[in-house]
Amino acid sequence: xxxxxxxxTFIVINFAQSQTPxxxxxxxxxxxxxxxxxxxxxxxxxxxxxxxxxxxxxxxxNPSIAIVPIGTTTDNPILLEQVFEFPFKRYLRTKIAExxxxxxxxxxxxxxxxxxxDVKIAxxxxxxxxxxxxxxxxxxxxxxxFNDLAQKQHEIGTVPFVHVVRTxxxxxxxxQELEQAKTEVIAKQIALNLALGREPSTxxxxxxxxxxxxxxxxxxxxxxxxxxxxxxVLVAQSQLLAQRFAFKFAQSQKLPDFFLLVRFxxxxxxxxxxxxxxxxxxxxxxLDFGSIKGEIQTAKAQVAEREALxxxxxxxxxxxxxxxxxxxxxxxxxVEAYQQKIVPKAEDLLKRVKASYAEGGSxxxxxxxxxxxxxxxxxxxxxxxxNYNKALSELERAIGEVGQMGNGQIxxxxxxxxxxxxxxxxxxxxxx
Numbered sequence: 001x002x003x004x005x006x007x008x009t010f011i012v013i014n015f016a017q018s019q020t021p022x023x024x025x026x027x028x029x030x031x032x033x034x035x036x037x038x039x040x041x042x043x044x045x046x047x048x049x050x051x052x053x054x055x056x057x058x059x060x061x062n063p064s065i066a067i068v069p070i071g072t073t074t075d076n077p078i079l080l081e082q083v084f085e086f087p088f089k090r091y092l093r094t095k096i097a098e099x100x101x102x103x104x105x106x107x108x109x110x111x112x113x114x115x116x117x118d119v120k121i122a123x124x125x126x127x128x129x130x131x132x133x134x135x136x137x138x139x140x141x142x143x144x145x146f147n148d149l150a151q152k153q154h155e156i157g158t159v160p161f162v163h164v165v166r167t168x169x170x171x172x173x174x175x176q177e178l179e180q181a182k183t184e185v186i187a188k189q190i191a192l193n194l195a196l197g198r199e200p201s202t203x204x205x206x207x208x209x210x211x212x213x214x215x216x217x218x219x220x221x222x223x224x225x226x227x228x229x230x231x232x233v234l235v236a237q238s239q240l241l242a243q244r245f246a247f248k249f250a251q252s253q254k255l256p257d258f259f260l261l262v263r264f265x266x267x268x269x270x271x272x273x274x275x276x277x278x279x280x281x282x283x284x285x286x287l288d289f290g291s292i293k294g295e296i297q298t299a300k301a302q303v304a305e306r307e308a309l310x311x312x313x314x315x316x317x318x319x320x321x322x323x324x325x326x327x328x329x330x331x332x333x334x335v336e337a338y339q340q341k342i343v344p345k346a347e348d349l350l351k352r353v354k355a356s357y358a359e360g361g362s363x364x365x366x367x368x369x370x371x372x373x374x375x376x377x378x379x380x381x382x383x384x385x386x387n388y389n390k391a392l393s394e395l396e397r398a399i400g401e402v403g404q405m406g407n408g409q410i411x412x413x414x415x416x417x418x419x420x421x422x423x424x425x426x427x428x429x430x431x432x
Contacts, residue, residue, distance in 0.1 A: 021203035033119045036197030043108040050104040054097035080262040092249040099242035109231035120393040122195040126188040127210040128386035133181040139375045143171040212385045229400030236313045240306040247299040253292045257283045324395040331388040338381040346377040
């Protein structure tokens with residue numbers, strides 16, 4: 001009986017722990033996603049494929065052997081052939097493969113940035129949903145308190161019954177907002193779990209608070225940094241380099257290859273000897289019927305194509321950086337407008353109306369309207385801060401950097417590379 005009780009208690013504790021949301025910091029979430037996401041695994045395999053091609057490119061041609069029965073049964077020569085290509089060809093082929101490895105590595109970096117960005121956005125959405133839920137819980141408690149106060153005042157005859165009804169309606173309305181806020185948190189938890197590659201129903205909460213840290217940016221330095229860091233640009237550069245080596249390799253086909261022939265066997269029509277007989281051969285690329293010339297023309301056109309694609313990639317990157325920088329600047333203005341003007345004025349309005357209502361100078365509708373204005377202003381501030389951090393994440397993605405968005409900061413590596421971002425304040429202003 002005691003053993004059953006212990007076992008039952010153990011099961012209950014484990015179930016409760018499994019249902020308790022685990023708090024994750026943004027860095028922990030990113031690390032988890034980079035381990036689980038299938039796109040990361042596929043990108044790693046592409047690097048292995050490119051490395052295998054380099055092994056092939058560096059290798060000598062394999063020898064071939066043939067048994068050629070000709071004429072009588074005593075005439076069974078064995079032919080062994082080994083091709084020795086011009087050394088410069090193998091060098092070029094190896095350089096092509098190495099450039100393709102670089103492109104695969106930079107492609108992996110692109111996937112890593114995309115996965116990281118998706119996790120950041122999902123994490124920020126969950127942060128905002130949790131912050132709004134807390135604000136709605138506070139508003140609900142305030143609405144219930146105001147409803148209780150109206151009932152007590154009605155009982156002593158200081159306010160009419162309509163005040164009780166109106167405050168009760170407001171309390172019910174905020175209660176519905178609370179339910180919606182809870183549902184929104186669940187939806188954002190599912191979205192974050194999907195980005196992490198986990199079971200969607202896994203309980204999770206953000207360990208980092210949604211915060212705002214204004215930053216000053218230098219657009220020109222950001223663009224310069226993006227051209228150095230963006231993996232898409234580096235991929236295009238590696239592909240262009242590989243194609244240039246491919247063009248040189250196509251030109252090298254004009255150089256002859258040599259091959260060695262070794263013949264083992266005897267022939268009734270030849271002098272009988274026991275030692276093998278050797279032969280040397282050479283290809284004649286000068287007698288080209290058009291294949292080598294066509295390969296050269298194709299490779300040259302592909303070089304021009306890669307140059308155009310690289311230029312277009314750079315233009316797209318520059319445009320993305322500029323757009324992201326403008327979004328960041330605009331979202332920063334919105335946050336500061338809410339922090340410095342809208343929210344303080346809404347709080348002051350609520351205080352004034354409540355004080356006036358206590359003295360009989362304001363109506364109940366004015367109080368409820370002031371409460372609603374104050375509540376919406378705080379929620380909109382939370383969303384504005386979340387949008388600011390999303391814009392910062394977009395800018396980080398645009399310049400090819402991975403930052404720590406949990407506290408509104410960017411990576412220390414980026415801060416050291418030219419100081420393109422500088423803090424406008426040392427104090428974090430956290431939305432609670």
